[in-house]
Amino acid sequence: MTTHTRIRRTPWGDARFWIGVALVVLSVVGVWLIVNASRSTTPVLQADRTIITGEALSSSDFRVVEVSxxxxxxxxxxxxxxxADQIATRALxxxxxxxxxxxxxxADARTTTIVxxxxxxxxxxxxxxTVVELWQAPPLEEGFEEPRILVADVTVASLVEEEGMMAQDRPAVEIVIDRADVSxxxxxxxxxxxxxxxxxxSR
Structure with missing residues (x-):
């Protein structure tokens, strides 16, 4: 009677075993890297107030926050x-x-303010x-033409407080505009x- 000896294969002799181990290790390392990155923060500047386009930037206008x-x-x-020589190129x-x-x-500023x-x-x-549009209605002999946009995408720098009756009827606003639009x-x-x-x- 012939007997056959069954050879038992060890798991570490199978390539699939090592591939599985490698995948587990890579998965663990990947999770560790993601968690570690999420815990890492960077100190950056955060505006303490509204800053207008073209305004000079100062450290007193910001606070330091740690952000991921x-x-x-x-x-x-x-x-x-x-x-010290930096300005805001847009409103913050x-x-x-x-x-x-x-x-x-x-030195590269292309904007100015006008009331x-x-x-x-x-x-x-x-x-x-506030970012606004400046509309105009040119005068006619009687009345005005149809209103149209004069300058688009300008920023309000401040509301000018005036005294007297005209202050209520014609409020004044200081706006930041491109120098090319001043004329x-x-x-x-x-x-x-x-x-x-x-x-x-708002249209």
Whole structure:
């Protein structure tokens, strides 16, 4: 009678065993890296108040917060990145993190401010930092032309408080505009156009 000896294969002699072990190890390492990255924070600047386009940036306008940004950390400014010759290239809301895209050199500034009087009352939502459109209605011999946009996408720097009866009828607003648009705005003012401040998205 012939007997056959059954050879028992050890698990470590099977390639599938080692592939399984490798996958488990990779999974554990991956989870560890993700958890470790989520615990890593970066000190960045956060606005303490609304900052207007073109305004000089100062460390006193920000507080330092620790935020987990991961790969996006380089897109935001740390305390040591802020220098004295930098300005805001767009409006920053209170509590917003300071991104490098919102910062520029003062020497390269293309904006200025100008005060305009609105021919109608200001919407309640208009405040410093609000992005608005400046509309004009050029004068006719009788009445005014159809209103149209004079300058789009400008920022309110401040609400100018005036005294007297005209303060209620024609509120004044200081706006931040591109220098290239100054001539058109001044021409509209001196030409007697009726000007209106319209918040973006309110049409």
């Amino acid at each position: 940004l991961g790969a996006a950390a380089d897109a935001y400014l740390a305390p040591q990145d802020l220098t 809301s209170e509590g917003e993190l300071l991104s490098s895209a919102a910062v520029g050199d003062a 305009v009087e609105s021919s109608v009352g200001l919407p309640a939502r208009v405040a410093p930092g 058109a705005v001044l021409s509209a003012i001196t030409g007697g156009a009726a000007l209106s401040i319209v918040p973006m998205g």
